[in-house]
Amino acid sequence: MLKALLISLLTATLVNPAGAQQDSARGDTLRRATRADSAPRPRPSRDLPLEAARTLSLDTDEGSWMSLDVSPDGRTIVFDLLGDLYLLPIAGGTASPLTSGMAFDAQPRFSPDGKSIVFTSDRDGGDNVWTLDVATRRDRQITKGKTNRYRSPEWTPDGKYVVVSRASTPIGGSKLWLFHADGGGGTQLIKDAQPLLAGAFPIGAMGAAFGKDERYIWYAQRGGSWEYNAGMPQYAVTTFDRQNGRREMRANLHGSAFRPALSADGKYLVYGSRYEAQTGLRLRDLGTSEERWLAYPVQHDEQESVASLDVLPGYSFTPDSRAVVVSYGGRIWRVPVDGSSAAQIPFRVVSRIGIGPNVAFTYKVDDAPEFIARQIRDAVPSPDGRRLAFVALDRLYVMDYPGGAPRQVINLEGNEAQPAWSPDGNWLAFVTWTPKGGRLHKVPASGGRATDLAGADALYLQPAWSRDGRRVVFLRSPAQTVRESGGFGGPAELMWVPSSGGKPQFIATGAGRSVPHFGPDSSRIYLYSQSDGLISIRWDGSDQRNHLKVTGAKFPEPAPGGPTAAAAALVRLSPSGDQALVQVANDLYVVPVPFAGESPSIGLADISSAEFPARRLTDVGGQFPRWSDNGRLVHWSIGNAHFVYDLQRARQVDDSLDEAKRARGDSTASPARPQAQPQSTDSTKPADTTLHAGAGPAANPAAYQPRETRISIRAKRDTPEGSVILRGARVITMKGPEVIDRGDVLIRNNRIVAVGPSGTLTVPTGAREIDVSGKTIMPGFVDTHAHLRVQQGIHLQPWSYLANLAYGVTTTRDPQTGTTDVLTYEDAVTAGTAIGPRIYHTGPGLFSTGYLPSAGEDIKDLEHARRVMKRYSMYYDTKTLKMYIAGNRQQRQWIIQAAREQRIMPTTEGALDFRYDLTMAIDGYPGQEHALPAYPLYKDVVSLFAASGTAYTPTLIVAYNGPWGENYFYTTENVYGDPKLRRFTPYEVLAGATRRRVRSAYGGGNSGGWFAKDEYSFPEQAKVANSIVRAGGRVGVGSHGQLQGLGYHWELWMLQSGGMSLHDALRCATILGAEAIGLQQDLGSIEAGKLADILVLDANPLENIRNSNTLRYVMKNGRLYDAGSLDEIWPRQRAIAPIPGIPAMPRTGAGIR
CATH class of the missing domain: 2.120.10.30 (TolB, C-terminal domain)
Structure with a gap:
């Protein structure tokens, strides 16, 4: 209306x-x-x-x-x-x-x-x-x-x-x-x-x-x-x-x-x-x-x-x-x-x-009693190829592949990750992490008691058995670094330990090298370095040999004397030693490894002109690539799907296709023998069923197709049981302008049953009553631009999840995670093994090779866009993606067309580019991240954003075309001294952000500085947001992960500073944010039937927007927490576990007194 x-x-x-x-x-x-x-x-x-x-x-x-x-x-x-x-x-x-x-x-x-x-x-x-x-x-x-x-x-x-x-x-x-x-x-x-x-x-x-x-x-x-x-x-x-x-x-x-x-x-x-x-x-x-x-x-x-x-x-x-x-x-x-x-x-x-067409969908929040894990990780086949070991929900599983039922191998304290098979197929080495530290274990593949191989707490990564089965190689970093920083980092060392256990032996410093593995024998350890490529060393770390460099997209403006193309993300030698498995951006390739004196280079920007023949295995994408033990098969996973590519069978199919072509008098090559071909730009043509040289299997339906297996790990969804009524508070329902001066809210399990004036609701027998008289109830906050910056590879309870929940953020949407680890973190929160807000996200962004050569896509046509879109619709199941400067206008329009077909609501990167931003709104993209850099803006632009339905999240905390809004608060308030912030933020992060505002580890770039008050652009940009809301458009609140938890309130306060009414500002933080991500059917307001994401505030935010940070209780999915500590109050009475990375002031027996 x-x-x-x-x-x-x-x-x-x-x-x-x-x-x-x-x-x-x-x-x-x-x-x-x-x-x-x-x-x-x-x-x-x-x-x-x-x-x-x-x-x-x-x-x-x-x-x-x-x-x-x-x-x-x-x-x-x-x-x-x-x-x-x-x-x-x-x-x-x-x-x-x-x-x-x-x-x-x-x-x-x-x-x-x-x-x-x-x-x-x-x-x-x-x-x-x-x-x-x-x-x-x-x-x-x-x-x-x-x-x-x-x-x-x-x-x-x-x-x-x-x-x-x-x-x-x-x-x-x-x-x-x-x-x-x-x-x-x-x-x-x-x-x-x-x-x-x-x-x-x-x-x-x-x-x-x-x-x-x-x-x-x-x-x-x-x-x-x-x-x-x-x-x-x-x-x-x-x-x-x-x-x-x-x-x-x-x-x-x-x-x-x-x-x-x-x-x-x-x-x-x-x-x-x-x-x-x-x-x-x-x-x-x-x-x-x-x-x-x-x-x-x-x-x-x-x-x-x-x-x-x-x-x-x-x-x-x-x-x-x-x-x-x-x-x-x-x-x-x-x-x-x-x-x-x-x-x-x-x-x-x-x-x-x-x-453009309206690309807006409403999605139901799934709250069935069980769910299927969204991701399997670290999948690796057994030496005989008959079993598959993998990790799901941070637990180690083995299954008979492809048709067997997955079974959990062991259940240790903490999280389990990165399994590696022994050469005889009897054992699995793997790593664990707990708040105390990590360990390197082995366990019988059939299940049983685990053996601690290294005997000391540390961060262990990427174990690999030697071909003779006598030793296990791994990377190791100090556990203390992890505990104090709340994230993994610090110096890494390449080590080995006897496969029976013992004292770890030093091989070499990590020096940017990773993924230790072996070729045909155990004499040399192979590693990958983005600077040196595929290399190998001896067991004493000496005699480094450079074997192969592989690059992807070329840099548009290479630095003088620097590389001209982006290095591959991964190169892994085959067990036979004559081929390598390569990951470039999102896709996988197999290339030969020539023995040529100097380390050869292979460029895969255009495989039809590569220095040596290359085979592309994917075009939807893939992660965790591994060789089979005989080097004839390639395995990878994406989401909860696992793929196997038979190289020998693929070559046979190529040969048969070539023979059929020759019989027809057609001289074009098969996909494995690529040559340059023109790409159609006509998006109105039907899907092309001819072979596309250089593309992956999905683009070539007549060619060999890898075998796909969906792996279903079912888990119980964390849902509270029982009824509770919150009595006597002012209720800002966000059902239109409705405010109940003194009201009650009844919750059963994880949903709101009834809302009304105090004393008018029918309360079931046995319901818990909580008196919140004099306080204010409102829906949980929705952060539409929440970079939660979780740890990759080895998982732990993210401190950022706790901080955001403690500050009232009950739903997050991360628009560009940079990694698929978020799929497993989402599973952990769903299962209740991690505490946090609702975790929604785009997964890794969709970039162009011209902007980010190391991770970009060069969209060729509408069919290509459709294939890429399946990564998000079929495998990540994100319901959204981040179109992050993914090419020219034609390419961006192909992307929005493909997204609409597959019921995906993409959002966009603002990119400090006003022209680009306007074209996104014209094309009907349903989301715009970051502030429009031009201001003030008038009726034409405001009406465009309102009419297009583009949800605008300005992230004033990192304002464009002016100093970042966060610097205003850092220079006017005692952020470091905030006791709640200190409780939920690791010292390394908080000190890095607050004690010297020069360059922040979590801000990136030139994130610090002092600026005169009138130099800040956020008040003017907030006026634009206010105009859009007043015109009927959508605006979201996004904290950009700058200061987890409190940063959301800063963003809300800045958004309101442009003259927005207090109620409209709260609408942006709740119901409009839910609409922006298509979840308004279940979230964003306090109404019967909706999920119970509720805040209880000591003071009224309709009187002062800063009262948004007077939180007493936070309810997420029906569980009620004390906002100051995150101790659970209902239905369980449970204290929160110690938060990682929060060390006490140093106390020693020595030092200046």
């Missing part, structure tokens, strides 16, 4: 004060365009596969971040708004559309003769430069390709060329390029000797401009890449001499200098800069060098982001050089250079903005 109300309000007629003079003001340029008397309908775009399924009817007299230009005759303005271009009489009026449709067109500039407009567009699927003939509307593509990003094109004064900023990575710096107006490959104008900083990004050049002398290009030069919590200045106005290639700085202030514009008479320079926290325009008389502020404040700049639409919107001098036409405050203004008052140029845009 609210959304319908929003659209009706937006289509209301607006008064046009300039309408009477509109026709008389039209000049020659405007007459070339066809006047539109009604809003245009969205139409399909050239190579974009997604068609509009919904329409936003927009009628607005204000716009956000509008880049504009004035025609050479001075009579017409061209500007952009929400990805469409418009023409407007210089005196104002109703704008006439130049472009429309799903494509995002931006940053228009008139040609010197006024007949053409150059602009950027993604209409061919990638970001490119285009021109448009104003009279005929015929477009021409100037730049080609779909991996670069173009910004701020500008004509040379003769109209023959275009200068534009080009970046080759999503967050990399831009370089100035020169292209002919008729096309071609262009040339880079500025070439630095080497990139700055760590070699990742070069100096940036943005916003080319010309003055009277066409010899010089004026632009803004950035001194490096963007950085969080940046210092000033960031940019300087610089000139490039096209005659001799020299550069010269022309303007540089503390607030930077950017977005230069020059008058046609050569007299004036205007550029943007900041004074204190506001942005303004400065005017310089180039003849006298006198300079003053021309307009202040104007649109806030984007110098602390990637500036995908430049640091300021484009603006222009009038042809007579007497005024500057510029947008700010949502309007268009004519600002005289003589310092007299600015005049508004009124405009009206009536348009129909196409939006």
Whole structure:
């Protein structure tokens, strides 16, 4: 209803004060365009596969971040708004559309003769430069390709060329390029000797401009890449001499200098800069060098982001050089250079903005008595191949493979992990971890008593039996490091111990090497290092030999002298010694291991051109890859599915397919003998059943298919039993605006049975009554962006789960876990073996190879996107995924199409990229993570987010385009001294975050610093969030895992600081957050039938938002905990176990007294 109300309000007629003079003001340029008397309908775009399924009817007299230009005759303005271009009489009026449709067109500039407009567009699927003939509307593509990003094109004064900023990575710096107006490959104008900083990004050049002398290009030069919590200045106005290639700085202030514009008479320079926290325009008389502020404040700049639409919107001098036409405050203004008052140029845009299909689903929270474990881990076949050992729910299992019933081998204290078979198949070595420390054990594979092999507490990892069965090799780290830090780390050593047990023997330091294993014999230990590749050493650590390097996707901007491609995640030698099993990003390959003197390299970015033949085993993904003992089979798992790939059988199938092709006269190769093939970009075609060279088995249905087995480990769901009533509290139900001044809430088992005024409910006999008079009850908090930063590999009770639950967060959604360990942690919370909030997540993010070569996907077409989507829908069962800068617009649209088909609700990475963010909302992505970097924003963007249904989680705690919000609290409050925080946060984490705010281990990058209060961007960004909520949109509260538990309240308080009502802020924290992740049917409000996730507060948050942190009790899934200690109060009375990583103050018998 609210959304319908929003659209009706937006289509209301607006008064046009300039309408009477509109026709008389039209000049020659405007007459070339066809006047539109009604809003245009969205139409399909050239190579974009997604068609509009919904329409936003927009009628607005204000716009956000509008880049504009004035025609050479001075009579017409061209500007952009929400990805469409418009023409407007210089005196104002109703704008006439130049472009429309799903494509995002931006940053228009008139040609010197006024007949053409150059602009950027993604209409061919990638970001490119285009021109448009104003009279005929015929477009021409100037730049080609779909991996670069173009910004701020500008004509040379003769109209023959275009200068534009080009970046080759999503967050990399831009370089100035020169292209002919008729096309071609262009040339880079500025070439630095080497990139700055760590070699990742070069100096940036943005916003080319010309003055009277066409010899010089004026632009803004950035001194490096963007950085969080940046210092000033960031940019300087610089000139490039096209005659001799020299550069010269022309303007540089503390607030930077950017977005230069020059008058046609050569007299004036205007550029943007900041004074204190506001942005303004400065005017310089180039003849006298006198300079003053021309307009202040104007649109806030984007110098602390990637500036995908430049640091300021484009603006222009009038042809007579007497005024500057510029947008700010949502309007268009004519600002005289003589310092007299600015005049508004009124405009009206009536348009129909196409939006992609609605990708919104409602999921039921499963609370059946039993559940099936979501993940099996560390699966390894027995030497004879007849049994499979694996870990599920952190317990060791063995099954007869493939059809046997899994049986638990042993049940030790703590968690069990990483089994390894003895060569005779009788024993399993494995590791354990308890709060006291870890151990290395062996146990009969048939079950029985475990033997402690190493005899001391430590962190043991990756055990492997020697081929002769006499020794077990492993990695070891100090247990104390784990206990004090609350996570695994510290120096690792490679050790061995007799397989019968004994004193561990040192081999070598870890030195970044891992995965010890053996080849054909026991003489050498093989390991993998991302720097050295597959290596081997002797038992005394000597004689390192480098055998093979394998790489995946290439780096778009490799550092000078550094690697040119991402190293494989894993390389494991086969037992026969002549092949290697490789993991690159999410997929698995088998490659030969040539004996070639120097260590050979194999690049798998394109296996059709690899140095040696490679076989791709997967295209949905796989983890925990292992060889069979005979080297003929490859095993891996994903989710709770296990796969076996028979290499010999696959080669036989290839041979038969090749023979059939030869019989038909077809000379193309089978998938195992790949050659380059063009990929279709037509998403409307049916699924392709032909062979795709270089792709995995799922892409080649006629080729060999690995055997898949689902392994079902059933476990009892942790559900309390009994009834309890909470009596006498104020109840903020989140059922609309309902607040019960004095109410009761009745819970049976894990669900709410009834809610009503105190004394009106029927209470069952034997129910526990808890008096909460004078307190406030509300739903549990939903953290829609919760990075819980759990330990990988070896699992323990996550302290972050405890901290969040203690602070009232009962549901979390982690949008990019980086690891699949979260599947097992989710199982642990479901089973009650770990305490924590409800654990929802996207699993590992879906990246592009251009952004993250080590883990990215290069989506080829819609069918490829569908295969990748199965990873999340069929195997991870996440119901969501993080589309993390996963390619160009075409690729991103394939992803959202595939997600909708498979009932997945993807969310997106904001990426400090305003243009990208707007296209995500237009395409109908149901989630947006992180703040929109541009602000303030107006009716156009606010209505788009509300109408698209995109749930906006701004994570102000790590605000974009300004200092992180968390630094405000670190510098104004005694965070380290908070007793509750100290109870639930390991010292290493809390001290690292609070005692010296320079670089935080859990913040990453430049996370610290002190900033003046008005420098913080979160109050302005919170205003945007408030506008979206008021317009009927969804906003979530996401703490980003910056400070587990308390950080959620900081984020909630910052969100409310933009003028949001207290009730709306609490809606964002509860019901809107539940809607954002599709769980509103069971979570987010206190209503009969919903799950019992309830908070009891000592003070009323409807009076002061900071009362959100006055928690007395936390109920999650019907279990009631004391919020200060997490001791369970009902139905069990149980004290919480000691929290790992919370050491006491050192107490010794020695030291200064």
